[in-house]
Amino acid sequence: xxxxxxxxxxxxPVQVLAVLGVAIGLAALLFPLSVMNGLIAQDRxxxxxxxxxxxxxxxxxxxxxxxxxxxxxxxxxxxxxACAPHLIVYAVRVTDDSSGSLASTQASDLNGVQLVGxxxxxxxxxxDFGAYLARARLAPVADPLxxxxxxxxxxxxxxxxxxDSLAAVGRLGFRVGQRxxxxxxPPVLPPPGEPLEPNNFSFTLAGTYAPDEYHLGMDRIxxxxxxxxxxxxxxxxxxxxxxxxxxxxxxxxxSYADGKSAVLAALQRAGLPAPGGxxxxxxxxxxxxxxxxxRGIMMERRIFTLVLFFIVxxxxxxLFATLSALVREKVRELGILAALGYTPLQRGAxxxxxxxxxxxxxALLGYLAAYGLVSQHRAFEGLLERLGIVIFPKDLxxxxxxxxxxxxxxxxxxxxxxxxxxxxxxLLPAVRAATLAPVEALRYE
Amino acid sequence: xxxxxxxxxxDLHKSYRMGAGRLPVLRGVSLQxxxxxxxxxxxxxxxxxxxxxxxxxxxxxxxxxxVLLDGADVTELGQSAAARLRAGAIGFVFQQFHLLxxxxxxxNVLMPRRIACGWSxxxxxxxxxxxxxxxxxxxxxxxxxxxxxxxLSGGEQQRVAIARALVSAPALLLADEPTGNLDSATGADIxxxxxxxxxxxxxxxxxxxxxxxxxxHSDRVLQxxxxxxxxxxxxx
Numbered sequence: 001x002x003x004x005x006x007x008x009x010x011x012x013p014v015q016v017l018a019v020l021g022v023a024i025g026l027a028a029l030l031f032p033l034s035v036m037n038g039l040i041a042q043d044r045x046x047x048x049x050x051x052x053x054x055x056x057x058x059x060x061x062x063x064x065x066x067x068x069x070x071x072x073x074x075x076x077x078x079x080x081x082a083c084a085p086h087l088i089v090y091a092v093r094v095t096d097d098s099s100g101s102l103a104s105t106q107a108s109d110l111n112g113v114q115l116v117g118x119x120x121x122x123x124x125x126x127x128d129f130g131a132y133l134a135r136a137r138l139a140p141v142a143d144p145l146x147x148x149x150x151x152x153x154x155x156x157x158x159x160x161x162x163x164d165s166l167a168a169v170g171r172l173g174f175r176v177g178q179r180x181x182x183x184x185x186p187p188v189l190p191p192p193g194e195p196l197e198p199n200n201f202s203f204t205l206a207g208t209y210a211p212d213e214y215h216l217g218m219d220r221i222x223x224x225x226x227x228x229x230x231x232x233x234x235x236x237x238x239x240x241x242x243x244x245x246x247x248x249x250x251x252x253x254x255s256y257a258d259g260k261s262a263v264l265a266a267l268q269r270a271g272l273p274a275p276g277g278x279x280x281x282x283x284x285x286x287x288x289x290x291x292x293x294x295r296g297i298m299m300e301r302r303i304f305t306l307v308l309f310f311i312v313x314x315x316x317x318x319l320f321a322t323l324s325a326l327v328r329e330k331v332r333e334l335g336i337l338a339a340l341g342y343t344p345l346q347r348g349a350x351x352x353x354x355x356x357x358x359x360x361x362x363a364l365l366g367y368l369a370a371y372g373l374v375s376q377h378r379a380f381e382g383l384l385e386r387l388g389i390v391i392f393p394k395d396l397x398x399x400x401x402x403x404x405x406x407x408x409x410x411x412x413x414x415x416x417x418x419x420x421x422x423x424x425x426x427l428l429p430a431v432r433a434a435t436l437a438p439v440e441a442l443r444y445e
Numbered sequence: 446x447x448x449x450x451x452x453x454x455x456d457l458h459k460s461y462r463m464g465a466g467r468l469p470v471l472r473g474v475s476l477q478x479x480x481x482x483x484x485x486x487x488x489x490x491x492x493x494x495x496x497x498x499x500x501x502x503x504x505x506x507x508x509x510x511x512v513l514l515d516g517a518d519v520t521e522l523g524q525s526a527a528a529r530l531r532a533g534a535i536g537f538v539f540q541q542f543h544l545l546x547x548x549x550x551x552x553n554v555l556m557p558r559r560i561a562c563g564w565s566x567x568x569x570x571x572x573x574x575x576x577x578x579x580x581x582x583x584x585x586x587x588x589x590x591x592x593x594x595x596x597l598s599g600g601e602q603q604r605v606a607i608a609r610a611l612v613s614a615p616a617l618l619l620a621d622e623p624t625g626n627l628d629s630a631t632g633a634d635i636x637x638x639x640x641x642x643x644x645x646x647x648x649x650x651x652x653x654x655x656x657x658x659x660x661x662h663s664d665r666v667l668q669x670x671x672x673x674x675x676x677x678x679x680x681x
Contacts, residue, residue: 001559007547336543339504340609341532341560343525438504442543 001346005353008326015358018315018322022362023369025315026418029308030370030411035377036304037410038403040297047293049211050127051286052084052247054259059273059281065241073270074246079254079262082125085243087117087225087232090218094181094200113166114218115182117225117232117243120147126249132209138164139176141207148224150177150204158229159206161222167208178205182221187240201235256285305414312418319358320425323351327429334433335441348434355426356419363419367411377404449516451616451649452478452501457510459496470496471507472672478649480616483640485660486653488669494653497669498619501651502535503527515616532561536610536648538639540622542602544594550605551577551590557613580608584638600631607639611646618643618650624659636662 009015058065067085074083093111123129124144133144141147141161148159157179183200190196203223211220224230225243232242250259260283267274275281287294327334334347342350373380381402384391391402457474460467470493478484488494499505501512503519504527511520519530536557537543544553554577559566562573581590584604594602603623610618623639624632640662643650652663660666668676 003552004545004548004556011547332543333545336545337556337560338528339502339531339537339539339543340557341528341530343528345525346528346560439499442504442539 001350001353005350005357008330008354009357012322012326012329015322015326015354018319019358019362019365021315021318022312022359022418022422023365025312026363026366026415027369027373028311029305029414029418030366031373031404032308033301033305033410033414034370034374034404034406035402036301037405037407040301041405042403043297044294047290047297048286050123050129050132050247051289052126053250053256053286054248054263055282055284055286055289056246056248056263057244057275057282057284058241058246059275059279061273064239065243067243067246069270069272070243070246070267073266073272074248074263077262077266079250079259081249081251082122083246083248084119084122084126085225086245086247087236087242088244089115089117089184089231089235091115091182091184091221094183112218113182114220115184115231115235116220116222117230118222119225120145123247126247129209132211133161133207135210136164136208137210138167139205139208147222148206148229150206157202157204158224158234160203161207161209162205163219164208164210166219166221167205176205176207179203180205184235187236199235256287260285309414309417312414312421315362316359316418316421316425319355319362319422320428323355323358323426323429324432326354327351327432330433331436331441331444334436335438335444338436338438338441344434347436348430351430351433352423352426355430356423359419359422359426362422363415366418367415370411371406374404374406377402448479450477450513451480451515452476452651453511453513454497454501455511455513457497457500457507457512459493459500459505459507470672471500473510474669474672474674475510476667476674478617478651480649481644481647482665483643483650483652483663484665484667485663486651486667486669487655487657487660488653489655492669493672494655494669495621498621498651498653501617502537502619503531532557533613534615534617536613536615536618538603538606538610538618538620538623540625542594542599542606542626544602544605544609546594549591549593550581550586550597550601550608553594553605554581554609554612557609561613577608577612580612581605583642584608598631599627600635603627603635604638607635607642611642611648614646615648618648620650620652622654623652624654624656632656633658 056070058070071083071085074080091113093113118129130144133141133147141149143149147161150157150159160180179202181200181202183198186197186199203221209222226232232240248259248263250256263283264274273279273281275283334342334350337347337350338344378401381391454474454476457471458469459471460469462468474493474497476484486494486497496505500507503512503514503522507520511518513519514530514534519527522530545556548556551574555573558573558577562569566573578587578590581587584607586601586604586608589597589601592601594605597605603626607623610620618639620639624636627635636659639650639652650663652659654660667674
C-alpha cells in the first residue's frame with residue numbers, strides 16, 4: 001500500500017504543489033507567530049518592569065506596618081533570594097504653573113506621580129532596578145548603591161531619581177542638582193470639616209533611570225525610604241507605615257506557588273497577619289499584578305494564531321482538491337484493486353495514506369522552513385533592509401528589529417494541527433474511494 | 446462419486462436501472478464449474494457475459510439467485526468479506542489488462558499477494574517476490590520485471606495480467622475477453638498460455654468470449670443469449 005501511495009504521489013507533480021501549499025501555509029503561520037512570541041517576551045519584560053516574583057502587601061493591623069518584623073520573618077526562608085520594601089505615596093509635582101497644569105487633562109498625568117521610597121541595596125538585590133539605572137540616558141547615577149547622593153546641594157535636600165521620559169518632558173527641563181517640589185496628602189486625614197493641609201516637600205534631582213514599562217501607570221520618582229533623607233521621615237511621619245509592599249525575589253527554579261506557601265508559612269511562624277481575604281492585603285505574583293495586560297497580550301496572540309491558521313486551512317483545501325482529483329483519476333485503478341481483493345476500508349485507507357503522506361510532508365517542510373527563517377531572521381531582516389523594506393521603523397516603534405522567538409512545543413503543536421487539518425480534508429476523497437462500486441469503477445472511462 | 450464443484454451459480458438474475466424502468470441483463474443463469482475445468486462462455490456483445498463474470502467474481506450482487514464457491518453460499522457476503530475471498534480464491538483477467546500504471550510488472554504481480562498476506566507480508570516478502578518472479582518467468586517476462594505497463598506491448602501487458610491472476614494460485618479464474626484487445630497471433634499465444642497455466646495449476650477457468658476459435662480450446666462451451674444460457678456443449 002505504501003509503495004502504491006508513494007507511486008501515486010511521485011507520478012503526480014500537482015500533488016507536490018499541494019504539499020508545498022501546506023508547507024508555505026504552516027511557515028506563514030509559524031514565522032509571524034515566532035515574531036509575535038519575541039514581541040510578547042519583550043512586552044512581558046516591559047510589563048513586569050522592576051516587579052519581583054512575588055509582591056506582599058501586608059494586611060492592615062491596629063499598628064502601622066513596620067518592615068523590620070517582616071524582614072526578620074522572611075530572612076530565614078530558603079526559597080527566598082532577596083526581598084525589598086517599597087513605601088509608595090501618591091503625590092503631585094508642584095511646579096510654577098501647577099495649578100494651570102492640573103486643570104489640564106493633557107498635563108495632569110504628568111503631574112501625578114508615585115513617590116517610591118526604597119532601600120537601594122535591597123532593591124538592587126530583589127529587583128532589576130540596577131538595569132534601570134544602567135540604561136539611564138539623561139543623568140546616570142555614579143554609584144547604584146548610593147543613587148540619591150547629590151554632591152553639590154548646599155541645602156542638603158534629599159536626592160530623588162526621575163525617569164528619563166519625565167526628565168525630558170517639555171519645559172520641565174530637569175537637570176541634576178535641580179530642586180523640585182511635590183505635594184502629598186497628610187499621613188493622617190483631618191476630621192470631616194477641618195481643612196486639608198497640603199504636605200509639601202522638596203527634593204533634589206540626583207539622577208535619572210530608564211524604565212521599560214510603556215506607561216503602565218503613573219510616573220515614579222524614587223527616593224530613599226528610611227533615615228533622615230527618607231520619605232517616611234520627611235513626608236509621612238512616625239504614625240504612618242514605613243512600607244506599603246515588599247518585593248520578593250525567589251531562588252531560581254522555585255515555583256511561584258511554592259514561594260507563596262513558604263512566605264505564608266513564614267508569616268504565620270512570626271505571628272504576622274496573613275495577607276488576603278477579609279483581612280485585606282495581598283500576596284500575589286507579578287503576573288497576577290499585571291494580569292490585565294498579560295491577558296490582553298495572550299488574547300492578541302490567540303486571535304493572531306487563529307487568523308493565520310486560516311492560511312493552513314486554505315492550504316489544506318488544496319490538498320483536498322488534489323486528492324479529489326486523484327480519486328477521479330484513479331477510479332479505475334481503485335476498481336482494479338477491489339477486484340484484486342482490496343476491501344472498501346483498505347481503499348479508503350489508501351487515500352488517507354496519500355493524504356497523510358502529503359500532509360506530513362507539508363507539515364514537516366513548513367516546520368523546517370519556519371525554523372530556518374526564525375533562526376536566520378537577522379539575515380532575512382538584512383535582506384529586506386537591502387530591498388528598502390524596514391519592518392519596524394525606528395521613529396515609529398519602540399521595538400527594533402524582528403524579535404523572533406522559536407517555541408519548539410508551540411511550533412510542533414501547530415505542525416501537528418496542520419497535519420491533522422490536511423488529514424481531515426482527505427476524509428471526503430477517502431470516503432469516495434471506499435464507497436466506489438467495484439463494477440462501476442472498472443467500467444469508468 | 447462426481448468431483449466436487451468449485452463454482453455453482455443457481456438461477457441468477459440481474460437487471461440495471463434504466464430511466465424509470467429496469468433493463469434485465471441476466472434472466473435465470475445457472476452453471477457449474479469443476480476444478481481444472483475450462484469453460485468458454487460465448488455470446489454476442491451485450492449478452493451479459495461480463496455481468497455474469499462480475500457476479501461470479503463477487504464484484505456485484507445478483508438481484509436473485511445464489512452463488513456457491515467451493516460449496517459455500519457467498520451470495521450475501523458483505524463487500525469486505527467478498528474482497529478478502531477474491532484476494533485468495535479468485536483471479537481475474539480483463540480484456541483491457543487493468544494493470545496499475547504506476548507499478549512495474551513485478552509490483553503488479555505482487556499486488557494480490559500483498560493484499561492476501563496483510564501484515565504478514567513483511568515476513569514473507571522475500572518468498573513472495575521469488576514466487577512472483579517465477580510466474581513472470583513462466584509467462585515469458587523474466588527480462589521485463591522492472592518495466593511499467595506503458596513500456597510493455599499489449600501482449601506483454603496481458604501476460605503480466607495472467608501472472609497476476611495466477612500468483613495466488615486461485616481455485617477459480619475468470620477471464621473476460623482476454624484476447625479481445627490483441628491481434629490474432631498474439632491473442633492465440635496468450636490464449637495458449639492462459640489455458641496451459643490454468644490446467645497446470647488445476648484452476649477452473651471460465652472464459653468469456655465471442656470468438657469461436659477461443660471456445661474451441663475449452664472443455665465445455667456455454668452459450669449466453671439475451672441473459673439466458675441457451676445451450677451447453679462439450680468442447681472439441
